[in-house]
Amino acid sequence: MKSFDELTDQEVYDLTDEQLEYHKKIACAEAGAPIAVPPLPERPVEPELHPDAMMYRVNVGWSDSLCFTTMEEAVVVCTAINAGCRLNTRSFGSGKTYVVENREEVKIESKPVFSEAYYKKIKDEAEAYSLKKKEYDEADELRKKAIKAQDSAIGWITERLETARENVRVRMEQESALDEYMNLADANVEVAYRFFVKAYGQPSDAIKEHLRIVYDFQVPEPEAAEAGEEAV
Numbered sequence: 570m571k572s573f574d575e576l577t578d579q580e581v582y583d584l585t586d587e588q589l590e591y592h593k594k595i596a597c598a599e600a601g602a603p604i605a606v607p608p609l610p611e612r613p614v615e616p617e618l619h620p621d622a623m624m625y626r627v628n629v630g631w632s633d634s635l636c637f638t639t640m641e642e643a644v645v646v647c648t649a650i651n652a653g654c655r656l657n658t659r660s661f662g663s664g665k666t667y668v669v670e671n672r673e674e675v676k677i678e679s680k681p682v683f684s685e686a687y688y689k690k691i692k693d694e695a696e697a698y699s700l701k702k703k704e705y706d707e708a709d710e711l712r713k714k715a716i717k718a719q720d721s722a723i724g725w726i727t728e729r730l731e732t733a734r735e736n737v738r739v740r741m742e743q744e745s746a747l748d749e750y751m752n753l754a755d756a757n758v759e760v761a762y763r764f765f766v767k768a769y770g771q772p773s774d775a776i777k778e779h780l781r782i783v784y785d786f787q788v789p790e791p792e793a794a795e796a797g798e799e800a801v
Contacts (some may be wrong), residue, residue, distance in 0.1 A: 573726055578740075578775075581733035593723045600722035603715040610708050613701035616694040621682030628675055636711070642675045650675045740775045747779070758786045 570744040571580070584592070593605050625643035627650065628634045637643040651674050683691070747765055754760035762780065765772065772780070772788060780786040 571728070576733075578733040578736040581730060582737040589726075593719075595705045595724055596726055597719055597722045600718075602722035603607065603720035606719065607708065607712055607714045609712050610705055612705055613698055615698055615702075616691060618683075618691060620683055621687040622682050622684040624680045626678045626680065640677070640679075647675055648678050736775075740773065740779075743769055743772070743776055743778050747776070747784075751784070758784045762788070 573581075573596070578634075596602075597604050622638070623640075625637045625640055626634050627637070627643050627647045635643075635646055637646075743765070746768065747761060750761035750764040751758065754764065758780070761784075765776075777788045781790055
């Protein structure tokens with residue numbers, strides 16, 4: 570099998586996807602680049618944090634407050650404060666006594682919080698996610714490096730493929746134009762060739778070969794062609 574740089578434009582144009590992939594692998598092997606890109610593991614899903622409990626807070630002084638895990642407890646204290654009762658907070662753990670007089674009505678403030686059990690559970694999930702995310706990022710980095718190395722190794726093949734496709738497209742367009750000129754010239758290949766040169770300039774080697782094989786016409790050398798035109 571020919572190496573890729575030995576193929577003609579038409580041969581490059583006619584390559585199947587499998588054949589093109591083969592030449593790309595050869596180029597990667599020659600350049601020391603990975604032949605296959607390592608697979609990327611499934612991206613881990615970051616756990617969502619949702620408070621699972623409520624905290625109820627009641628202000629008992631200018632800067633102090635009591636927090637409860639149930640609304641019922643908060644209501645008892647809030648009612649006492651609003652009634653102007655002496656509030657002994659030792660039973661609630663603060664060790665202070667408040668006398669509440671002539672103040673605005675106290676309200677209960679609620680706030681979502683994390684329970685200890687839920688926090689431990691979500692902490693374990695977060696640590697597991699962090700580990701998987703690190704593994705994913707490392708695999709992604711290796712994959713990107715492999716793709717970059719491959720792109721560098723096969724860049725010339727990609728450029729050659731684009732050039733070959735463009736050259737074949739131009740050749741097919743010019744061959745079609747020649748056929749049309751032959752119709753206009755009543756199958757007179759010399760006249761058709763003159764039309765072609767005026768439109769496209771001197772023919773490429775591929776068009777010369779087409780003229781020779783299809784129309785049995787040998788393209789004259791530029792000097793001879795110019796001399797013939799002057800003689801006419």
